[in-house]
Amino acid sequence: MSVMVIATIEAEEPHEKTVEKALRDVVTPxxxxxxxxxxxxxxxxxxxSLFLMVERWRDGxxxxxxxxxxxxxxxxNAVxxxxxxxxxQKLDVRM
Structure with a gap:
């Protein structure tokens, strides 16, 4: 069964650009x-300041x-x- 992940990330105001870069850097790999x-x-x-990462994985x-x-x-480490x-949030996808 696959797993859906919804990560809600709020950066501190002075660190928005640093957090955004770190989040962007992890997407491709x-x-x-x-x-x-x-x-x-x-x-x-x-x-x-608010980012959402939506992921789906084959399994746990x-x-x-x-x-x-x-x-x-x-x-x-970067954030x-x-x-x-x-x-x-880690959600079991059963449908």
Missing amino acids: SRDDDGCEMYVLTRDEDNT AALKAHENTTHYKALM KGKLVSIDI
Whole structure:
């Protein structure tokens, strides 16, 4: 069963550009990860500090492997201390 991830990321105002760059940098290598079916970065039109990452993975093992990649770890290090909040929802896709 596939797994959908919806990550809501709010950057601290002085760090918006740094956070945006880190998020953009992870998109292409993540799309190349085994088991990645979708990986989309979006930004709120009204609140430029708010980003949503929408992902779909073949299964939980593929998602876990992604979370152990160099590019994912680099993202997490790059945004550390620069966020107001991060909320990551992992959803089983059963339909």
